[in-house]
Amino acid sequence: MDAGLIKPFEVTKKPLEPARYMEYVTHPGAGAVTLFAGTVREWTNGKRTMHLEYEAYEPMAEKKLAEIGSEIEEKWPNSRVAIVHRIGALAISDIAVVIAVSSPHRKAAYEANEYAIEQIKRVVPIWKKEIWEDGEEWIGDQAYKPGGEQY
Amino acid sequence: MDAGLIKPFEVTKKPLEPARYMEYVTHPGAGAVTLFAGTVREWTNGKRTMHLEYEAYEPMAEKKLAEIGSEIEEKWPNSRVAIVHRIGALAISDIAVVIAVSSPHRKAAYEANEYAIEQIKRVVPIWKKEIWEDGEEWIGDQAYKPGGEQY
Amino acid sequence: MIHLHYFAGIKEVAGKAEEDIDWVDGTAADVLKWAKKSYPSFDFSSVQIAINEEYVLETEPVKPGDHVAFIPPVSGG
């Protein structure tokens, strides 16, 4: 695994390898690395998901992921961040998103990681369609309102 | 990597491979996996660490790690947990501890993971010696008082 | 001319991911009005507009050559 060739903020059709992003963010000043992997869950509210389809406005999504990374590196000094999102068809237990954050101290590493997933769900133009046995639907978690209170 | 052969609560002299523990906790009911890696930091309060030595009361430490896992699976239903701690000599950026938690939802996965590291630092009989350029010292983060308020 | 980008449910209703339309002058609100008229079966009520990959208010001017994207509620992660 060559961590040097990693794109730290990427939207990709390829399966995600969490270990590569952990290695990418690890550095001698880090005492804590947190990693979040969003995985495809089979059952949601009693409904069985067969698979998911993710779609993105790719250039804007990558730009927004990088912005979240910059915000984190500013809010939590000496942190390092990588955020990658997979698109296309994903099966149960596949990893949709990986967020890796390193920090000198653990509290910041947890907080910054959670901040990243909240921001992704708010502003990054990526959509998920759930495909069940008897239908399918594009899921809209929440609307982004520029100038509104969410941001 | 054969996740089937993993010991989910272990104290070991071998380098830790985080990906194995992520895979171990991932299951079709999980929508979120969090992983914490405690890494050896070079600088602490202006003092340069050359390396660390970890020591454990191994059977008791593994028992305590498993207890933390059971507590988590009780407090956060449908979570799955693995916690492993490395002992012996560790170099800068080596991983000392890995905590992997899966849960149906992300909030629980973050909370449970942070709970695990707090408990480790409180009750698991593992000790770290910092070796600097000009000396060394066993580090005592905090004392465990049975019957006291910490637990 | 401006370049329009559709995603998720809008893309399915429009039957395409992109299209170019003639454009001289106007705001994001005007583009949205055009889209509502062109694809009446889609509910645009919670759709945001991005111009050249940046979220904008509906009062933002749209100039020829701009990329205008209709962003339905996102659901990544």
Place this chain on the structure above:
Amino acid sequence: MIHLHYFAGIKEVAGKAEEDIDWVDGTAADVLKWAKKSYPSFDFSSVQIAINEEYVLETEPVKPGDHVAFIPPVSGG
């Protein structure tokens, strides 16, 4: 006889990781008293006692055959 276990700084002061001592009857506090007398250069003030791999209060009885561990403040993670 009971089996004593030392770690970290205590192990360095004792010069050994384990030792067995004669034992008929007493509590964890009595074992601690013995250790303080045997290794006076170590500060036992924040040391906890575990009997057979479980933390105990100092009032806990210690029986022949028990494993008694001196647990200085832990620093794992």
